[in-house]
Amino acid sequence: MQGNGWPEQIKGSYQRLPLSMKTLVRPPVWALALNTAGEFIEFTTNAKNISVRYGVTGAFNMPHMPSTGVSGTDLYTFNNGKWEWMPGKFSFKDTVTYNFNNINASVSKLYRLYLPLYNGVKWLQVGVARDASLAFAAAQPSRPVVVYGTSIAQGGCASRPGLGWTAILERSLNIPVINLGFSGNGRLEAPILNAMTEIDARAYILDCIPNLGDSISYPDAEVRKRIIDAVAILRKVRPAVPILLTEMEIGI
Amino acid sequence: MQGNGWPEQIKGSYQRLPLSMKTLVRPPVWALALNTAGEFIEFTTNAKNISVRYGVTGAFNMPHMPSTGVSGTDLYTFNNGKWEWMPGKFSFKDTVTYNFNNINASVSKLYRLYLPLYNGVKWLQVGVARDASLAFAAAQPSRPVVVYGTSIAQGGCASRPGLGWTAILERSLNIPVINLGFSGNGRLEAPILNAMTEIDARAYILDCIPNLGDSISYPDAEVRKRIIDAVAILRKVRPAVPILLTEMEIGI
Incomplete structure (x- = not known):
């Protein structure tokens, strides 16, 4: 696999x-x-x-x-x-x-x-x-992109697994993409970020903002802290790996 | 309704x-x-x-x-x-x-x-x-676009009814669109075409080709005949109404 x-x-x-x-x-x-x-x-x-x-x-x-x-x-x-x-x-x-x-x-x-x-x-x-x-077939030796995100990253609501965006990215770049999308639960948490540093990644993508949109549970200061802490955890172990931070407009 | x-x-x-x-x-x-x-x-x-x-x-x-x-x-x-x-x-x-x-x-x-x-x-x-x-609310008096087609016209496989393409067309033009999409069964048949002539349409769209793609049941000559007959039925009763014929590549 x-x-x-x-x-x-x-x-x-x-x-x-x-x-x-x-x-x-x-x-x-x-x-x-x-x-x-x-x-x-x-x-x-x-x-x-x-x-x-x-x-x-x-x-x-x-x-x-x-x-x-x-x-x-x-x-x-x-x-x-x-x-x-x-x-x-x-x-x-x-x-x-x-x-x-x-x-x-x-x-x-x-x-x-x-x-x-x-x-x-x-x-x-x-x-x-x-x-x-x-x-x-054995896995390609190519270093992967690692995505930590929400339902959107996990693949909601694609009609087929190959149409989740991480799979589309993977095929179009022909580079492995590790999917760490956790529906409703992509919250920039340390255990996941620590685990990500174990992977010799080509790049990290942090796409958790849609699960931090509830401003009562996650006031701006808390979201800011989580983003800074997340980058610090990755940078400490993998200083040379690019980190892509994504954002998303919440609400209608 | x-x-x-x-x-x-x-x-x-x-x-x-x-x-x-x-x-x-x-x-x-x-x-x-x-x-x-x-x-x-x-x-x-x-x-x-x-x-x-x-x-x-x-x-x-x-x-x-x-x-x-x-x-x-x-x-x-x-x-x-x-x-x-x-x-x-x-x-x-x-x-x-x-x-x-x-x-x-x-x-x-x-x-x-x-x-x-x-x-x-x-x-x-x-x-x-x-x-x-x-x-x-009462219906708008505006003349409608009438679409006769296949599952694609009926709305397959939109995740919400408002995302069927006839509904998107309807909202973007702000013109009523009558959906006569019949999944797997949009075959340019006379009873439907006759019924369409009863509607004072702004335009007719014939989008049935995907259900006529089986060349054993519908050889080219048969598809050609159905298209010509369909246009003739509509033209006879509604000579001034534009008819949009669509096509689609069948197969992978």
Whole structure:
């Protein structure tokens, strides 16, 4: 699995943060860390038919976000130097299935399968015909961009995982992007920022302002302090890594 | 109710086509005509809180389209010469509810409530406090644009009814747009075209090509014939009304 900042620690699971962080973050942050936003699996195959089957941990959809975004997977193939979307047939039952049939591939190609944006994955299988090749791809050695943000970063309310903005950025730059978007809970908190410094990042993006917009809980002075503290935590360990601060107008 | 081409005939119901057409169109077209895509209710009120309650006829969502789009309503207010979106709190249970609270209105304003894109409405209530004014608005006398199309025209897969493209066009031009989008079933068929000629339209838009893309069912000669016949039907009755033909690339 790729798109994760701690591949060694999380091995054997699909979670976004290492288990060691469970007691360091607030419970809602941990619950959201079990969502697979931004994570993906890459494989090469010459198969004409690819079948994806998996189980999820939570509800398929939300009233304002469809099953294909909350719980869906999303397949792309690398073709002529860029990522192209692959349409498939899907079914959301006890086992979620995506089938990609009659693929026009005479040679082996690289595929990227994005995992659900707002659900956890219990297990996942990628199947091809017995006579087709299949090999899972290792992570690119390229240093990643690490994004710490809110629901907007996590992928709300994209209709497919590949349309979350971190995934779009990742494909357009062809650089890995680690998604640390925590819906409603991106609040520039020290445990997350400390963990981010463990990643040899190409850049850090702090996109938490939309979750600090309630001026009663987060008066201006508090927001200012959190921004300054956040930059200080990252700068102390990674002085040369660029930090991109984003803002957003709150309210209607 | 507005956004309907036959307001006299459909009185007392929320359907898009008059009952007299039930036997003239294919059953899936009739079923989709019971979806309220493009229809809306306008009212004026000085209320600070507006409550919308209604029942729907079908499932709340589809795997690829959220409840807020399939079955939701969507409120806009006319302010400084343009339509502004009103955020609300929603709940999808036996009765669907939308509540718009603490509206910053010192005077009476005009509101437009779009109805569900992919569901039927059984009943609907708009509530305000006892001491607030409330008056339903009559339809604008302005001649409408009439759109005959596919799921894309019906509103798939907008996250809210106000974000279907016919609704966006309607607000940006401030001209009524009649939505005759029939998901998977916009096929330039004579019963619909004949019915369209009954409407004193400002323009007709024919956007059916995406549902005529299967070259086995609809070879080029058949598509060409349907386009020519469609224009002839409209031209015969409404020779001066502009007809906009759209196309779309089919396939990936």
